[in-house]
Amino acid sequence: MIAPLSRWLLRLGRQSPSPPRSYLNQNFEQIGEGQMIEEEHYLVISLHGSILVRRHVALKVFIRSRSLSTEAEHELNMYKRLDQGSSKHSGRDALRRLSVSFKISGPDGKRQCLVNSPLWHNMRTFLAINPAGRLPKPVLLATLQRLFIALDYMHNECNLIHTDVSATNIMFGFIDDLDPAFAEFEEENIRSPSPRKEVDGRFIYVSRDLGQPKGLGLPVLCDLGNVVDGQVKHIRDIQPDVYRSPEMILGISWSYGIDIWNVGFMRASAPSRDDFYASPPLELIARGGHREKFFTEEGVYLESSHKS
Known part of the structure; x- marks a missing residue:
C-alpha cells in the first residue's frame, strides 16, 4: 500500500546519498545505432568530462521523420524560451526543465535527444492506484498552487501557452537524484530482464514500473510538445x-x-460533464x-x- 502522498510532500529533508555503484559492461546491453528508447525508461549514463557527472536521467530520443523532426525542434525551442524568463520567478522550478540536448547519428540521419531529470508517476496514474480515487486535500492544494505558479511563469514571463494541461502532464519528482528506487529498478532489471522482441533489427522492451520513491518531490508541469506563442x-x-x-x-x-x-x-470529483457546465455569458x-x-x-x- 502506498504511503499517504502528503507525508512525502511535507518531508523536506534530503535523504542520505547512496554509496557509489559500479556498472559492469556485461550487465547492460549496448544501445545499438538507431535503436529507440522510450522516455519512460530510466537509465544511468556516464557523461565523461570535468563538468558533467554520472547520474540518473530520463532520455528522450525522437524518431527520424519529417514531422517528428519538426516536433523535436519545436520542443527544444520551447525549452529555450522557458529559460528566458526571470530567474527569480518561483514558477521556473514548477516546470520540467531541460538538462542538456544533443544529436546522435543513425542509419537514416541525425536524431534529436533531450535529457531531463527523472520523474515518478503522473497525477492520473496516482489517482488510478489510490483506493480513494482522488488526491488527499493537502496534496491537491500543493499541486494546484504549483500548477498556477508554473502557468504564471509561462504566461507572463515567457508569453507561452501550454494548451495541454492535464493529469497526465503533471508529474511528481524525486527529492534526491540518488533515491533508492533507482538502485532497486536496476537490480530488478538485472535479476529479471524485461521481456523484449526484435523487429527489423531493433529491440522493443516491455516497460517496467519505477518503484515507490523514498522521498517524493513536488509536482511539475511537463510536456512542451503542444506549447504555442501567446502573443498571437x-x-x-x-x-x-x-x-x-x-x-x-x-x-x-x-x-x-x-x-x-x-x-x-x-x-476529479465531478461525476459527469453535465454537473461541470454552467451557462456561458x-x-x-x-x-x-x-x-x-x-x-x-x-x-x-x-x-x-x-x-x-
Whole structure:
C-alpha cells in the first residue's frame, strides 16, 4: 500500500546519498545505432568530462521523420524560451526543465535527444492506484498552487501557452537524484530482464514500473510538445472533444485562458460533464461563429446538440 502522498510532500529533508555503484559492461546491453528508447525508461549514463557527472536521467530520443523532426525542434525551442524568463520567478522550478540536448547519428540521419531529470508517476496514474480515487486535500492544494505558479511563469514571463494541461502532464519528482528506487529498478532489471522482441533489427522492451520513491518531490508541469506563442490569437482546435473550452466549441479565438480552463476541467470529483457546465455569458455566446449549433438567441442550451 502506498504511503499517504502528503507525508512525502511535507518531508523536506534530503535523504542520505547512496554509496557509489559500479556498472559492469556485461550487465547492460549496448544501445545499438538507431535503436529507440522510450522516455519512460530510466537509465544511468556516464557523461565523461570535468563538468558533467554520472547520474540518473530520463532520455528522450525522437524518431527520424519529417514531422517528428519538426516536433523535436519545436520542443527544444520551447525549452529555450522557458529559460528566458526571470530567474527569480518561483514558477521556473514548477516546470520540467531541460538538462542538456544533443544529436546522435543513425542509419537514416541525425536524431534529436533531450535529457531531463527523472520523474515518478503522473497525477492520473496516482489517482488510478489510490483506493480513494482522488488526491488527499493537502496534496491537491500543493499541486494546484504549483500548477498556477508554473502557468504564471509561462504566461507572463515567457508569453507561452501550454494548451495541454492535464493529469497526465503533471508529474511528481524525486527529492534526491540518488533515491533508492533507482538502485532497486536496476537490480530488478538485472535479476529479471524485461521481456523484449526484435523487429527489423531493433529491440522493443516491455516497460517496467519505477518503484515507490523514498522521498517524493513536488509536482511539475511537463510536456512542451503542444506549447504555442501567446502573443498571437489562435483559432485552431487543440483539445479533445470532451475537454474543449467554450471558445473552441463556439469557434472563438483563444489565448492564455485556455490553460486555466484545462486546470478547472481536471477536477476529479465531478461525476459527469453535465454537473461541470454552467451557462456561458451571453457576450461570449454572441461572439461564437458556431453559436447556433448549441444555443438559442436567448442563450438557452439546445438539448439536441447534447444528444448529437
